[in-house]
Amino acid sequence: MENSIDFTGISGLLGTASTGGGIPSEELLPLVYDELRHLAARRMTAYGPAASLQPTALVHEAWLRLAQVDDRCWNDKAHFFRTAAKAMRGILVDRARRKTALKRGDRLAEISIDDLEICAAEPEDRLLMIDDVLDRLEQQDEVSARIVTLKFFGGLTNRQIAELHDVTERTVERQWAYARLKLFEMIQDEHE
Amino acid sequence: MSMNDPYEIEEMLLRATIEFPDADERACFLDWACRGDDSLRARMVKLLSIQENSARFFDFKPFDITVENGDDPASAVNDETDDGEIGLKIGRYRLIRRLGEGGHGVVYQAEQETPVKRQVALKLIRMGLDHEQVIARFEMERQALAMMDHPGIARVLDAGATPTGRPYFVMQWVTGEPITEFCDKNRLTIRQRLELFIRVCHAIQHAHQKGVIHRDIKPSNVLASFHDGVPLPKVIDFGIAKATGGGLADPGGEPEPILGTPNYMSPEQGLFGGLDVDTRTDVFSLGVLLCEILTGKTPFGPAANVTLQTGELPQSIAKRQHKTPFAILGEYPPVELVELAATRACKARDLIRLVKGDLDAVVMKCLQASRQHRYDTANGLALDIQRHLDDNLVSARPARRRERLGKLLRRNRLAFAVGGVAFFTLAAGFGTSTWLFFREAEARREQVRLRSEAEAARTVETQLRSQAEAREASAQAAVKLSYGHIAEADLLLAAIPTDMAPSSLEAANAYRELGDWHRKAGRIRQAAERYTALAGAISSVDRSDVYQISGDLLPAAVTTCQLGDWPSHERVRQVALDRFGATQNPIVAEQIIKASTLRSADPGTMEKIALLAGFLESAVRPEYGNGSQDDGSAWQCYSLALWNHRRGDPAQVIHWGESSLRRSMASDSRVACVRLLLAMAQHRSGEAEEARKQLAEAARLIDRTLELSSEIASGKSDQWHDWMSAQILLKEAGAMIGPAKAD
Known part of the structure; x- marks a missing residue:
């Protein structure tokens, strides 16, 4: 997955941490930066230097958010990824809000939208729609909501999620398809 | 759970x-x-x-959403797989079928329900970051688009935006295939292809006249189909490229990637954010299209679709190397070439022969990197192809003109002669009023001079704009001429100050045609103005050392001299000498000497002419001496006699003049001119009696020409400006020797 954030280096460390009772944030930092450099280099070859700035900045921002809480320790890698993905969601939603605000003075909600328009909406608008209903989905169907957070906002691959939850990749794909359906239905209802 | x-x-x-x-x-x-x-x-x-739609809805990468001026290429191209939109309604239109996807968005077949039920094509524009600008830009274009009404153009019927602001355009429903596929599939011959392509040019021309530039001409935007067995084209997507130009047309906005092929884009489309683009951009793209129709490939190789960043475009366009159609055919492996020829219903050898030469030159003229060397208009391109089809001279290939000039002259001799007669009969009737006419011309010219001085003092921008306007006016004039609207064309050209004459072959052709038109109607003042503009236009556009170009300077030189408009005459003379002062072509030298020695000149000018005369003296071939006619060198001898007349060497005048008469007596106008020169030389040498005889002889020749129009019409006459030169010399000789008396 081209745009996913690769946490394998960290997860190795967290794997050992899960047996040893937690690992402090400052020890994670150098590892995250290694990952970022790797990621940047990969994107550099794919899109040219300018393109590498976006995800780098994004992950950096996520890290700052995670590190804001002093003396934080991680129970296991699932704990780390869930929290990281939530942080990412916050950042991505903020960005999308900034963008739509810049563009049309924050009047997304007033527009009535039919089927076509939902699918044709710009990515940032879609992202905000997803964010709008995701909390509600979490109350109904926790598994689906968690998949969306990890995969969509956290950028984890099916494989990483499968490892995390100890299921097969095929199951993750199926859960993801169902979660999309649920969210889409809710968004549709919301805009009818 | x-x-x-x-x-x-x-x-x-x-x-x-x-x-x-x-x-x-x-x-x-x-x-x-x-x-x-x-x-x-x-x-x-x-x-x-909702399964499909839900997948589509999530089909984007949240990481690629950028807030700053987007530098992330993925954001604009990774979404949009709109299959699920079928059956949905947009405004008055219901989507029926997805037809395809282009650089700007997705095209659907759709159905309009009110006020009439009809099929339309609806183009839903890709969500860019500036869709409000897109709509605004389209609104500006809309009026122009609505004015387009041509069978070769698919009309833009409507435009609007979905509630979320996604813009769409509704176009006339067109059935047909991309022109290249259509031609191959139906095995159209090269001639059929050219005829079809001419229709495309006419459609583009129509739009240009309405002020609309297509900007995105390529096979998929030029559809063709049979109507009653005749292949007809339909150009689609007019004006949409401009309306949705995004980052290309708006360097201040967010840059957007360009989807499609840069192969059809003109160099200027890649420069300055595509801002400085005019109708000649479409001429470039038409050239690429023509090449592909002929050879199956564009001059820049296969028409691969690529995605480019705006920033990459200029380099990509600058880097590309183009090949001529002939070279492209040469690179086909033999087997493929045979197949290619088969789709054109001919043999490989014939295909190469058909494309070589004229068509090669026509395509290359379209592809000139600098626009002023292209055809000024699509119509100019069409006319040249038509000329090729009629087995006539193409303007793109002057060398060929030389080979065929004899034929051209033969074909047009009658027209030339009839024009000459009309002029003389009318000029004779003018009498005294002509003098008043000159004074008015003087005042008018002074006004023009003042105006052009004032213009020179203005800013560069204004100058550039008026140049563009002049170019536009002359392009329109060319079109009007091609439809036979001569008076309208003349109004357009008359509005351009003579020294602002656009430098292009097309403008030159228009000036020449209108000059001839005025001359034949006896309006010598207007004719002289057009010819003077012709001299300016032609001398800067084509730098080749050929007499077809220098010959276009003669009408201006002769008419201004005949009118006594010395400032204009002097200007034409200087243009002629600057342009051809170093010619290595004897015929060019002959013409330039003839054009610049109709009246006396200052020492500096005489020096320049002396160089030409020196060259011509060394180039003129010896007399045959066996009585066989040599009209070509006879003309050269005459021009040397005229030169020696101006520098006051009677002996040399007699030497060259007599040599001219010995070589040929074929053209009466030259014989008359030579006799007048001999008369003046003899007069100067004190041979008064001989001089009078020569003068009377010449006057009789000229009179007879005026009276016996049938003799001129029968083909013995030369070009009208030679007769006009004879009249000028007759006046001069009459003033020197005394009025000619018939014996």
């Missing part, structure tokens, strides 16, 4: 249902699985129906 969890059940049921690929089987399975539970079944049907 227990199986009682409704979401778990839903999920499993859904998963199972999807395993049935066939809709009927699915329905059957759901009937069974949801028996007794209608609400569950309804829910499953609903979930299944």
Whole structure:
């Protein structure tokens, strides 16, 4: 997955941490930066230097958010990824809000939208729609909501999620398809 | 999680249902699985129906959303797989079928329901970051688009935006195939292809006249189909490239990637953000299209679709190397060439022969990097192709003109001669009023001079703009001429100050034609103005050392001299000497000497002419001496006699003049001119009696020409300006020797 954030280096460390009772944030930092450099280099070859700035900045921002809480320790890698993905969601939603605000003075909600328009909406608008209903989905169907957070906002691959939850990749794909359906239905209802 | 969890059940049921690929089987399975539970079944049907849309809805990478001026290429191209939109309604239109995807968006076949039910093509524009600008830009274009009414152009019917602001355009529904595919599939011959292509040019020309530039001419935007057995083109997407130009047309906005092929883009489209683009951009693209229609390939290789960043475009365009159609054919492996020729219903050898020469030159003229060397208009291009089809001279290939000039002259001799007669009869009637006419011309010219001085003092921008206007006016004039609207064309050209004459072959042709028109009607003042503009236009546009170009300077030189308009005459003379002062072509030298020695000149000018005369003296071939005629060198001798007349060497005048008469007596106008020169030389040498005889002889020749129009019409006459030169010399000789008396 081209745009996913690769946490394998960290997860190795967290794997050992899960047996040893937690690992402090400052020890994670150098590892995250290694990952970022790797990621940047990969994107550099794919899109040219300018393109590498976006995800780098994004992950950096996520890290700052995670590190804001002093003396934080991680129970296991699932704990780390869930929290990281939530942080990412916050950042991505903020960005999308900034963008739509810049563009049309924050009047997304007033527009009535039919089927076509939902699918044709710009990515940032879609992202905000997803964010709008995701909390509600979490109350109904926790598994689906968690998949969306990890995969969509956290950028984890099916494989990483499968490892995390100890299921097969095929199951993750199926859960993801169902979660999309649920969210889409809710968004549709919301805009009818 | 227990199986009682409704979401778990839903999920499993859904998963199972999807395993049935066939809709009927699915329905059957759901009937069974949801028996007794209608609400569950309804829910499953609903979930299944939104399955595709939900996948599409999530099909983007949140990481690629950028807030700053976007430098991330993925953001604008990774979404949009709109299959699920079929059946949906946009405004008054219902989407029926997805037709394809272009650089700007997705095209659907759609149906309009009110006020009339009809098929349309609806183009839903890709969501850019500036869709409000797109709409605004389109609104500006809309009026122009609405004015376009041409069978070769698909009309833009409507435009609007969806509630979320996604712009769309509605176009006339057109059936047809991309022109290149159409031609190959139906095995059109090269001639049929050219005839079809000419129609494309006419459609583009129509739009240009309405002020609309297409900017995106390529096979997929030029559709063709048979109508009553005749292949006809339809150009689609007019003006949309401009309206949706995004970052290209708006360097201040957010840059957007360019989807498509840069092969059809003109160099200037890649420069300055594509701002400085005019109708000649379309001429460039037409050239690329023509090449592909002829050879199956564009001059820049196969028309590969690529995605480019705006920043990469100029380099990409600058880097490309183009090949001539002939070279492209040469690179085909023999087997493929035979196949290619077969789709053009001819043999490989014939294909190469057909493309070589004229068509090669026509394509290359379209592809000139600098626009002023291209055809000024699509119509100019069409006319040249038509000339080729009529086995006539093409303007793109002057060398060929030389080979065929004799033929051209033969064909047009009658027209030249008739024009000459009309002029003389009218000029004779003018009498005294001509003098007043000159004074008016003087005042008028002074006004023009003042105006052009004032213009020179203005800013560069204004100058550039008026140049552009002049170019536009002359392009329009060329079109009007081609439709036979001569008076209208003349009004357009008359509005351009003579020294602002656009430098292009097309403008030159228009000036020449209108000059001839005025001359034949006896309006020498206007004719002289057009010819003077012709001299300016032609001398800067084509730098080749050929007499077809220098010959275009003679009408201006002769008419201004005949009118006594010395400032204009002097200007033409200087243009002629600057342009051809170093010619290595004897015929050019002869013409330039003739053009610049009709009246006395200052020492500096005389020096320049002396160089030409020196060259010509060394180039003129010896007399045959066996009585056989040599009209060509006879003319050269005459021009040397004229030169020696101006520098006051009677002996040399007699030497060259007599040599001219010995070589040929074929053209009366030259014989008259030579006799007048001999008369003046003899007069100066004190041979008064001989001088009078020569003068009388010449006057008789000229009179007879005026009286016996039938003799001129029969083909013995030369070009009208030679007769006019004879009249000028007759006046001069009359003033020197005394009025000619017939014996």
